[in-house]
Amino acid sequence: MGGKFRLEPFAFVTRQTMLGRVFSGMALVALGLAGGTSAAFGQEPATAKRFDWAKPIPAASGAAFDQKLAFDALGAVCDLGTRVSGSEGMRTQQKLITEYFRGLDAEVSNQLFQVRHPLDGSAVTMNNLCVRWHPDRKKRVLICCHYDTRPFPDRDPVNPRGVFLGANDGASGVGLLAELGRHLAGMDGKWGVDFVFFDGEELVYVAGRDPMFLGSQYFAQQYAGKNWDVKYQYGVLIDMIADKDLQIYYEKNSMKSAARVCRSIWGVAKELGVKEFIPEEKHQIRDDHLPLNEIARIPTCDIIDFDYPNPERPNEYWHTLQDRPENCSAESLGKVGAVLLEWLRQLQKL
Numbered sequence: 001m002g003g004k005f006r007l008e009p010f011a012f013v014t015r016q017t018m019l020g021r022v023f024s025g026m027a028l029v030a031l032g033l034a035g036g037t038s039a040a041f042g043q044e045p046a047t048a049k050r051f052d053w054a055k056p057i058p059a060a061s062g063a064a065f066d067q068k069l070a071f072d073a074l075g076a077v078c079d080l081g082t083r084v085s086g087s088e089g090m091r092t093q094q095k096l097i098t099e100y101f102r103g104l105d106a107e108v109s110n111q112l113f114q115v116r117h118p119l120d121g122s123a124v125t126m127n128n129l130c131v132r133w134h135p136d137r138k139k140r141v142l143i144c145c146h147y148d149t150r151p152f153p154d155r156d157p158v159n160p161r162g163v164f165l166g167a168n169d170g171a172s173g174v175g176l177l178a179e180l181g182r183h184l185a186g187m188d189g190k191w192g193v194d195f196v197f198f199d200g201e202e203l204v205y206v207a208g209r210d211p212m213f214l215g216s217q218y219f220a221q222q223y224a225g226k227n228w229d230v231k232y233q234y235g236v237l238i239d240m241i242a243d244k245d246l247q248i249y250y251e252k253n254s255m256k257s258a259a260r261v262c263r264s265i266w267g268v269a270k271e272l273g274v275k276e277f278i279p280e281e282k283h284q285i286r287d288d289h290l291p292l293n294e295i296a297r298i299p300t301c302d303i304i305d306f307d308y309p310n311p312e313r314p315n316e317y318w319h320t321l322q323d324r325p326e327n328c329s330a331e332s333l334g335k336v337g338a339v340l341l342e343w344l345r346q347l348q349k350l
Contacts, residue, residue, distance in 0.1 A: 056104050056185040065341045066179055067334025074175035074242060074333065075325045078165045083149045085203045085214075086117075086124040090148060093174075097129055097147070097197065100178065105185040106195075107132040113218050118203065118210040128215045129197040133184040137192035141347065142235040142298060143180070143340070145173025146201035146215065146288055154207070155319040167325045168308060169318065170202065172242035176337050183341055189348025194230070198288050216288035220295035234261050234347075235300030237289040240318075241336045242328035245310035248336070249282035254301040257293035261301040268343045274335050282306075303336060 057063045077083070083090045098108045111128035129147070149166035156162060165171070177195050184193050200214030222228055235258070241248070254262050269277030283306045292300040307314045309327060317323050 057182050058186045061186075063183065065183075065334055065337035067330045067337065069182075070175045070179035070333040070337055071242075071325075071328070071330035072175075073178040074167060074171045074328060077147075077171040077174050078167050078325050082151070082164055083147065083166070083170065084151050085126055085148045085200045090199075093147065094127055094129060097174070097178075101131045101181055101195075104181050105133070106181065107135055111196075111219060111222070115200065115203070115211075115214055118205045124203070126199040126215060126218070128199055128219050129195075131181070131195040131197075132192065133181075133187075133194075134192040137190060138231070139190055140192045140194060140230045140232050141344065142194050142196060142232040142292075142300070143177065143238070144196040144198060144216070144235070144288065144292075144300075145177060145238050146170060146199070147174050147197040148199050148202045148215075150202040150319055151205055153320045153323070156321045159321060162321050164319070164321070165324055166202070167323050167328050168240050168242045169323055171325075172240060172328060172333065173197075173238045176238060176241060176333055176340075179333075180337055180341060184344075187344065187348060190350075191344075191348050192230075193344065194232075201288055212286070213288050213291055217291045217295070220291035220298075223296040223298070232296075232298045235289070235292050235298040236261065236265070236340065237287060237292070237300055237302045237304075238336065238340075239287055239302065239304045240308060241303060241305060242332050243305040243308050243310075244327065244329040244332065245307075246276040246305055246329070246332040246335060247278060247307060247311065248276055248303060248305050249278050249280055251287075251289075251302045251304060252281050252284035253286075253293070254289060255281055258289075258299035258301045261299050265301065265303070265339060265343050268346065269339045272339060272342060274339055276332070276335055277339065303340075305332075 077093060080089045080092055083093050101108050109130045111130055113126050114123045115126055117124050147170060149170045150164050152161050153164040154160045196219060198215030203214060204210040204212060250262050266277045266279045285302060285304060285306060287302050289300040289302040292298045308317045317327055
């Protein structure tokens with residue numbers, strides 16, 4: 001979550017590598033890694049190994065969302081080190097995500113565009129990864145996250161030029177969608193589901209100067225310009241959803257533009273007894289959902305916990321060296337994932 005920022009009185013919210021990790025029963029084994037420590041910005045990341053694919057989950061199984069597998073995915077992505085737009089770490093992640101979702105019977109395409117680097121003006125190739133199930137279905141849902149990391153932990157009080165892993169702010173969305181995707185190829189119904197992994201949300205070297213939300217803005221402009229071949233009726237953005245002390249409130253901008261989407265998801269959470277979804281407004285956040293709502297006119301809600309690690313220490317870990325897997329929670333990923341999975345299943349019945 002690179003472009004969010006907080007202003008009072010409201011929150012205007014602009015491992016050593018585990019070698020050969022194999023995730024039993026899951027296609028995410030493609031993200032198992034070999035060799036090296038987490039790569040610093042500008043260094044070549046660890047080399048990725050591809051393992052045998054697991055099968056997508058049949059619709060009839062009614063399988064639950066597997067929080068462990070989602071958390072394993074989060075950790076595997078962090079093992080790549082930083083994933084700054086245009087870096088080797090990002091390119092390795094893109095290859096792994098592409099192979100992984102194709103193994104889950106999804107169509108994967110690249111939405112490429114170029115921006116100027118904030119420091120030297122050189123061209124940086126950006127890539128929104130688009131993943132689609134059941135492309136023949138006319139009614140469609142968009143679920144998205146950003147998958148790049150901020151160049152440095154610039155809010156860290158000790159080492160603001162250290163290696164930023166972005167476990168919660170970046171990898172948590174990838175981990176959740178990796179597990180959610182296993183359920184989609186076999187999901188019966190009339191709705192198709194698309195995932196979009198936005199690039200360039202975090203390409204900020206100087207806060208307040210460098211442009212934000214590059215990937216979501218480009219996507220929204222292409223969609224609004226009739227350069228996208230589907231019509232989305234619902235949109236969901238996930239960001240920073242692995243907080244150990246999970247508390248997800250209605251986000252104020254989401255309630256202005258996508259209140260129906262918010263209420264339907266929080267309603268499913270209530271049905272499931274997931275009390276971490278709190279049906280009250282709290283933060284007003286600038287995030288990738290703004291271009292989707294304002295430019296593309298896709299009603300999109302932001303599912304985000306912007307108190308990291310907790311409300312008593314709000315954003316003490318945000319954009320610091322503390323945004324690491326050990327400060328994230330598989331249980332939190334599981335709760336958000338279970339709500340979204342059930343929400344999609346109920347939507348298929350409409």
